[in-house]
Each structure stands twice: as C-alpha cells, then as structure tokens.
Amino acid sequence: MGTALLAFKDLTRPLDDEGRRLVVSGKIEPGEVLFVRGPSGAGKSTLLKILGRILTASGGEAWLRGCSWKDIPAPQWRLKVQYVSQKPVVFDGTVEDNLLMPFRFRLLKHKPSPPREQIKEYLEELQLPATLLDQPAKTLSGGETARMALIRSLLLEPEVLLLDEPTASLDENNRQHLNTLLQYWVVEKPRGIVMVSHNEQDLQAFPKRNSLFIG
Ligand SMILES: Nc1ncnc2c1ncn2[C@@H]1O[C@H](COP(=O)(O)OP(=O)(O)O)[C@@H](O)[C@H]1O
Ligand SMILES: [Mg+2]
Numbered sequence: 001m002g003t004a005l006l007a008f009k010d011l012t013r014p015l016d017d018e019g020r021r022l023v024v025s026g027k028i029e030p031g032e033v034l035f036v037r038g039p040s041g042a043g044k045s046t047l048l049k050i051l052g053r054i055l056t057a058s059g060g061e062a063w064l065r066g067c068s069w070k071d072i073p074a075p076q077w078r079l080k081v082q083y084v085s086q087k088p089v090v091f092d093g094t095v096e097d098n099l100l101m102p103f104r105f106r107l108l109k110h111k112p113s114p115p116r117e118q119i120k121e122y123l124e125e126l127q128l129p130a131t132l133l134d135q136p137a138k139t140l141s142g143g144e145t146a147r148m149a150l151i152r153s154l155l156l157e158p159e160v161l162l163l164d165e166p167t168a169s170l171d172e173n174n175r176q177h178l179n180t181l182l183q184y185w186v187v188e189k190p191r192g193i194v195m196v197s198h199n200e201q202d203l204q205a206f207p208k209r210n211s212l213f214i215g
Pocket of ligand 1 (some may be wrong): 047
C-alpha cells in the first residue's frame with residue numbers, strides 16, 4: 001500500500017439488525033491527520049475501534065507501514081495504533097497509577113516506565129497541575145479524565161493515535177492547548193492521527209489533513 005502510515009480498505013461491520021453496514025476505506029500519510037466526520041450513529045467510533053482492533057471487522061484489511069494486520073498480533077498492533085476512547089477506562093488509584101498502569105502489563109515489561117519529568121511535561125502542556133498526579137483518578141472531571149487518557153496513550157509512544165472526539169469535553173482554551181500538543185506530536189517523528197471531531201477549529205489546527213465522511 002505504498003508509503004501510507006496507515007491504510008485500510010473496505011473495512012466492513014454490520015451496524016444494526018436491519019442491514020445497515022459500515023464499509024469504509026482510507027489512509028493517512030506520515031505527519032497527517034485524518035478527520036472522520038458524519039452524523040451521529042454513522043459508525044465513526046466503530047471505525048476507530050476497528051482500526052484500534054478493539055472490535056473486529058467482518059471484512060476488509062488494514063496495513064501499518066505496508067504490513068497487514070493479519071501479520072501483526074492484536075496486542076502488538078494496539079501498542080502502535082492507540083485507541084483513545086471518548087469514555088476512557090479509569091482504574092482505582094491515583095492519576096499517576098492510571099498513567100503508569102499499561103507499563104505493568106506483561107507486554108510492556110521490557111519497556112521502562114516514562115520518567116516523571118515527561119509526565120509532568122505533558123500535564124503542563126495540557127494545562128493540568130502536577131498535583132493532579134496524587135489525586136484519585138475517579139474524582140477527575142470529564143475534561144480532566146479525557147486529557148489523562150490522552151497522556152496515558154502518549155506515554156506508550158504509538159505511531160498512530162485514534163482520537164474519539166478528544167476536545168468535546170474541553171473549553172476553548174484547553175482545546176487549543178491540546179491541538180497544539182498534537183500538532184507537534186504528529187510531525188515530530190512523523191506519526192499519524194485519525195480524529196473524530198465536529199469542531200471546525202480542530203480541523204483548522206492541522207495544515208496536513210484529510211477528511212473522511214461516513215454515513
Ligand atoms: N455494542 C453495540 N451493540 C449494538 N449496536 C451498537 C453497538 N455499538 C454501536 N452500535 C450501533 O452502531 C451504530 C454506530 O455507532 P457509533 O460507531 O458509535 O456511531 P458514531 O460514533 O458515528 O456516532 C449506531 O447505530 C449504534 O447504535
Ligand atoms: Mg461516536
């Protein structure tokens with residue numbers, strides 16, 4: 001599939017019992033943001049979950065840097081292509097416990113935990129105080145939880161982020177800070193982002209972008 005960072009072709013999944021189906025193809029080049037747009041219920045979240053291999057497709061195929069997902073076990077794929085849910089999983093314990101949770105899993109035993117400085121940098125860039133690290137994660141607001149979940153994924157250093165309405169619970173100011181962070185992140189390596197967003201400002205924040213309409 002050429003030089004695309006992520007490509008997917010004819011990904012298919014039934015959306016209901018009445019024959020409504022998601023069938024979608026697309027790709028992202030390195031450094032690019034692909035915006036997924038469409039009406040509520042069109043299957044935008046479903047597409048992200050398929051790309052993140054949280055849900056399986058009944059047909060179609062996806063490639064990461066030309067390598068088919070058939071040749072990459074799902075746990076490995078999920079580390080490289082990180083799905084950040086609109087309703088993130090929050091574990092008991094502090095925010096710091098939550099951020100470091102993935103590093104306790106068997107798959108990541110070889111990977112050292114990120115330095116505290118790195119975590120604090122992300123917190124600062126997203127306008128969160130460092131004192132939040134010691135706060136029970138379940139006491140966070142919706143907007144704080146969304147940013148914690150994004151940081152948790154960033155710390156895993158994926159190649160592609162799948163972001164489901166990441167700015168929906170943020171005010172104008174925090175939205176801008178989040179987009180600024182992602183702007184740098186996506187071109188730094190370069191990496192890629194697939195983002196569901198209804199916000200025109202989110203689109204305008206990324207010069208190298210494409211849109212995919214579904215539904
Ligand atoms: N777990 C599920 N069981 C049954 N139907 C589902 C499930 N998850 C999503 N759907 C249905 O699939 C369709 C697409 O959902 P979704 O991908 O969340 O849409 P969007 O994110 O575009 O609003 C909707 O009609 C929704 O009701
Ligand atoms: Mg959705």
